[in-house]
Amino acid sequence: MLKQVALIALMGMSASAMAGQWQVKVGGSVISPTQDTTDPDLGHFEADHEYAFTPSVEYFFNDNISAELLLATPISHDVAHEGENKIKIKHLPPTLTAKYHFKNSTRFTPYIGVGGTAFVAWDEKTSGNLADLDVKVKEDFGFAGQIGFNFQPADAKNWGVFFDARYTQLSPEVTVKAGGTTVKKIDLDIDPMVYTIGYSYKF
Template sequence: MKATFISYAAALALAFPMAAHAGAPDGKIQVKLLGTAVLPDGGISTVRATSLALPAKTDTSANDNYVPTVAIEYFLSNAVSVETICCTTSHHVDGAGAIAGVTHLIDDILIVPATVTLKYHLTGLGPVKPYVGAGPSYFLVLDSKIGAGGKAALGATDASLKSKLGFALQAGVDIPVGGNGFGVSLDAKRYFMRPLARFSNAAGATLLETRHELDPWVLSAGLSYRF
């Protein structure tokens, strides 16, 4: 995580000097460096296939994570913009409900939440600029593997979480600080994402296949620069 944060900070540091001579609160481009909390649900929405005798009320949950993110925004007009974000987030899936004591069913899940939102900014409210947005998101799963709980509780030797296309809703506020393009940004996104998890044995046979309500809240706060 430290290396990721350094790379994002370096990218933003390079962007700021290039635009320093042209910083403006009504510029076309805005770059943000944010601290972000990724708060997923991770419960089972559907059991698609199983050869296991699962206890009634078997469920799962995914752990929270806190990461740095970079957002880049282009203003089509004073009220409309398009924004994308850059980050990776890491999680694991634990048992819940009837299997609440089982931890790390799936481990080392690394996700790139590729997201593009179209945003509408409320104007005429002075320096405080609230906005709402919505757009598609693709959760690209770079890595996932069987955890200790998946081996012990399910007898699985392999597990994977599949990449998935979903949707995001967004709301937030930009608060300019001075007249040179700098500001403070607060942002909240709710993702609607239902990826598929698969557990298999050494022979490659499917033991369990489940769809999950990942549906994370993604809450961010940080600094912005518009030019």
């Protein structure tokens, strides 16, 4: 009987410990590149700003420490060549950060995070005077930093609104071919800021 009581108590404690450990966030993001690239042979390249639907899943180890995985629908990026001709690149930017939440007596909870990000590209297309070139973009991995806050209204039990900004360090390698022969390999400097606003729901 004592063993059964102990088992039930442990199950209850485990269920209580699990409560509030998962959070789902749904938001919209602006991806804003901070760098451009100039090659002495190929000229100037600059990625433009894009918008994306960016859900994320977050696991709380305790009240202060969590890990968040940022997801996104496929993003179609335009890269301008000499300000006119463009390369279209589809990619995904999965980003994982470890976060620290500054708990306080207000309904605002600021947080910071550090981690890593990836640039997974496919379906590269060229146009204009670059149409005859075959462009391939290699996947890339880099550092990610994050700062933001979550706000929980007075009448909210589980949901809130949030805003954060991420800096991601990305310079994917681009291979340019003409007639099947490699003409050039360059690093496309992007290093975007990702600004996100949306809703959060904690389980």
